[in-house]
Structures are given as structure tokens and as C-alpha cells.
Amino acid sequence: GAGVSQSPSNKVTEKGKDVELRCDPISGHTALYWYRQRLGQGLEFLIYFQGNSAPDKSGLPSDRFSAERTGESVSTLTIQRTQQEDSAVYLCASRVSGGQDQPQHFGDGTRLSIL
Amino acid sequence: QKEVEQDPGPLSVPEGAIVSLNCTYSNSAFQYFMWYRQYSRKGPELLMYTYSSGNKEDGRFTAQVDKSSKYISLFIRDSQPSDSATYLCAMSGGSYIPTFGRGTSLIVHP
Numbered sequence: 001g002a003g004v005s006q007s008p009s010n011k012v013t014e015k016g017k018d019v020e021l022r023c024d025p026i027s028g029h030t031a032l033y034w035y036r037q038r039l040g041q042g043l044e045f046l047i048y049f050q051g052n053s054a055p056d057k058s059g060l061p062s063d064r065f066s067a068e069r070t071g072e073s074v075s076t077l078t079i080q081r082t083q084q085e086d087s088a089v090y091l092c093a094s095r096v097s098g099g100q101d102q103p104q105h106f107g108d109g110t111r112l113s114i115l
Numbered sequence: 116q117k118e119v120e121q122d123p124g125p126l127s128v129p130e131g132a133i134v135s136l137n138c139t140y141s142n143s144a145f146q147y148f149m150w151y152r153q154y155s156r157k158g159p160e161l162l163m164y165t166y167s168s169g170n171k172e173d174g175r176f177t178a179q180v181d182k183s184s185k186y187i188s189l190f191i192r193d194s195q196p197s198d199s200a201t202y203l204c205a206m207s208g209g210s211y212i213p214t215f216g217r218g219t220s221l222i223v224h225p
Contacts, residue, residue, distance in 0.1 A: 006158075033212070040123075041217060042121075042203070042217030042218055043159075043203070043215040045212055048211060048212055050211065056211070056212065091158055091159070093158075101146075101147050101166060101207075103147075103149050103161050104161075104213065105161060106151075106158035106159045106160070107158050108156075108157050109157075109158050111156070
């Protein structure tokens with residue numbers, strides 16, 4: 001497929017457990033973003049990767065959240081010691097490098113439910 | 116005041132109507148404007164992208180940007196039930212992190 005791929009599509013876990021979400025961007029897209037979308041709300045920026053540069057982590061809500069990306073490939077978002085307020089859809093987007101004028105392309109997200 | 120304001124709706128229209136969706140913004144640095152459509156349980160899908168004031172047309176969709184008023188619109192002609200979705204505006208300029216509106220829920224009933 002040519003689009004952004006996210007897995008799992010759904011994840012249900014107990015409060016206090018750690019979860020790992022995966023994003024496979026469009027091939028050749030060097031910029032990658034993670035967002036959180038709570039029910040009925042807009043997109044909340046979490047973190048931004050651009051090539052091999054240091055990521056912009058300014059949107060991460062707490063130190064329980066972290067993300068990694070190796071080069072220009074797959075990224076993983078990890079949430080430690082999950083809380084009920086972490087329940088949301090986590091969306092990944094990628095963009096062709098080249099500046100702010102390139103639009104983002106989104107995956108279908110991971111729907112995370114914390115019991 | 117939020118950087119981007121978008122009425123969440125819902126906006127309910129009959130099939131065949133012309134739909135107008137709007138966003139206002141306050142950041143003069145915004146230069147690039149996008150509209151995304153998001154169906155339930157799906158990710159946002161890029162519909163329209165423009166960077167200049169004026170109109171851009173693609174099929175039944177027209178994006179309009181008025182930088183002097185800091186106002187953007189998306190018009191949908193001959194609306195169909197399949198257009199029922201949430202429409203998000205997004206803008207960028209001065210930062211690599213776009214700013215999104217919270218989305219407008221559109222319902223087109225037969």
C-alpha cells in the first residue's frame with residue numbers, strides 16, 4: 001500500500017500497563033508526526049520527526065509518553081503506566097520533506113481504550 | 116483566543132444543497148491552507164490544499180482563502196449523503212507543525 005500504515009488499529013488494555021503504537025510512513029516521506037484525537041475533539045500535536053534531526057517533543061503531555069524513529073522509517077509511540085485519560089485515537093501523519101508547504105498524509109489511527 | 120476557530124456543528128443539510136464550511140485564524144504567518152475530510156473511524160484525508168488568496172476548484176469542491184480577513188472556506192456543491200463526515204481546516208506557516216481547527220461535523224440527509 002502507498003499510504004501511512006498504523007498498527008494495531010485497536011488496542012484495549014488495563015490501566016497501568018504500557019502500550020506501544022506503530023506507524024509506517026509513506027516511502028520517501030522524511031517528516032513524521034504523532035497526534036492524539038479525543039472523542040469529538042480536534043487534533044492534539046504530540047511529536048514531530050524530521051529526518052535525522054532531534055525531534056520536536058513539545059506536545060508530549062507527560063514523561064509517560066515517548067516516541068522513537070530510526071532514520072526515515074517506522075516510528076513507535078510508547079505510553080507507560082497508562083491512565084484512563086489516555087483513551088483516544090492516536091494518529092500518525094507523514095509529509096515529504098521540503099518545507100512547510102507540503103501537506104500531511106494521515107493513517108487511520110490506533111484506537112486506544114484504557115479500562 | 117485560539118489560533119484557528121472552526122464551528123463544530125453539526126451542520127445538517129438536504130441532499131443537493133450547497134455547503135459552506137469556514138475557519139477563521141489569527142496568525143498572520145499562516146501561508147498554506149488545507150482542508151481534510153474525516154469519516155468515522157478513519158484518519159483525515161487531504162481534500163484541498165492552497166497557498167494563495169482566491170479560489171481553487173476541484174470537482175464539486177471549492178476552497179477559498181481571504182488572507183486580508185484571515186478567513187477560509189470550503190464549498191461543496193450538489194452535496195451527497197456520502198459527503199457526511201467531519202471537515203477539518205489546517206494551516207501552516209512559520210512552523211513545521213500545522214495548526215488544525217477542531218472540525219465541523221456535516222450531515223447530508225437524503
